[in-house]
Amino acid sequence: MSVVIETKALEKIYSESKFPVHALRGVDLQVHKGEFTAIVGPSGSGKTTLLNIIGGLDRPTKGRISVGGVDIAHLSDNELIEFRQKNIGFVFQSYNLIPVLTAKENVEFIMLLQNRSKEERIRRTESLLNRVGLGDRMDNRPGEMSGGQQQRVAVARALASSPQFILADEPTANLDSKTAGSLLDMMLEMNREEGTTFVFSTHDSRVIRRARRVITLVDGLIDSDEIREQ
């Protein structure tokens, strides 16, 4: 399997306050295509920082991060935005859908940024929303949907740009167990059937239980990296 994400001696120091915080202290990591990986660890262990750097939302203080062979730490702001648009799908803990857009528009919008044709946008939006089980809620705005449904739209949006992988920051944190279970089933199915790569940061034991690889971070370092056979 090809390497999608690779970090070497990745460090992140937050120096805004009087006392610098070492969020990452030298993380070496490789994520391969098709993985379903959970990054776990206690609060303050550096999960979200690692995810932000992998996702190109933040820059490392030291070390190297490459996504699909591209060293993203040295891209300019606009190059990084374009890189994210083409290569990375995001699923946030609080869904973060655009409240004034319908489910369909939230998904289509990403493809609009990629200048895809209208026919392709409509076809792919409908296909993705059907795939996440929301074929009948396409014209609903986020406020008219449950948390689980919103997170499904967020997954469809993340997939819309045909990214190399999807980063999900605690995607089930705001969902009840039944909804969370159903969302995880759906993502696992996508991973199995379509080979979509998922990287989660999570506290949720349900996610950890189903992950094929579990990376545990403690104090900004990888404490364990467990690959499971399923």
Add this chain to the structure above:
Amino acid sequence: MVVITAMALGIWSLLFILGFSHGIAGSYMRNTIDTQTSHVQVHHPDWKEDNEVKYSIALPADVQSEMEKLQLQTCSRIIANGMIASSRQARAIQVRGIDPKDEALVTGLQNFMVEGSYFEKKTRNPILISTRMAELLKLKIRSKPVITLTTMDGEITANAFKVVGIFDYKNTMLNEALVFVLNKDLDPILGMNGKVHEMAAKGEDSALAKQYRDALKSGLPGLLVESFEEVAPELAMFRTQMMQNTAILTSIVMLALIFGIINTMLMAVLERQRELGVLMAVGMKKGNVFLMVMLETVFLALIALPIGLLIAFATVSWLGKVGVDLSRYSDGLKNFGMSAVIHPELGLHMYIYIGLAVVVTALIGAIYPSLKAIRLRPVEAIRKV
């Protein structure tokens, strides 16, 4: 909605105030042109320095023919400074000897008559005086004031005139200074022998006054030909002042609008930090985010603009017809030669200028909030509650 209403109200109030002040200016200009200056005047070259009787136009017929070539309404005047005396009082005045028919066409003096008649009855030495003069000298119709003048030969002469009509120019200064007699009566008294002191002419449009002046100048060498703005420099000054006031007023309102827009759009950006963060996180370029906030502002302005313009147009048009009655303050206005009822007026070009100014202002006001939006860091913005 609040922003749109505020912007629309700002546009309306600005245009209304401009319409009102343009109405005052227009009324003042028209009154002055109608009653005093006409569009062009011709005098002896030395007349302006010293209004002496000897500085006259020798061949008024030639001047009239030049004016008629330009299809202007013309009138000639003999003008002399003198004293008017009743049994009660005497006052310094300017006596204007006119041809009633020509004067009526150029200044419409007959329209200002409030009592008696406009030289209609045949009487010896008829005179028109103002309401103010009648009051000061205790004169009425058929009274016979005596007017003392200096002739062309420098002799002092006194003649009795009979009041046949009383006019009111709605202008205190003119009411206190002018009396009108017949040209043909004044000519022999002063020994003018057909000469006059002033030839005035009026055309279709005051905007063409300078063209009339230039055309007459070339045909009348040796005479002083002036447009109304040269005859009464305060008119040009007033016009310039009005333009400056318009610019200052517009700038103040636009400045207030800019701060209003900055405040509103900044709030909109700060309230939507998370949304903007997400847009940038998922791949919306900074240029597009900048454009989005700018466009949003312009759209707000474009919604408010027609509302403000329409209400302003309706208000100015309606009040332009019915007028705003300022008769309570009319004494003050009369001192300046303005009428007591103001009819707001605003050219179409002003609506266009203000419209464009609002769009430009909206764009300027949107720059700072747009910059603020693109300076957001997605990693922080997406976590804002």
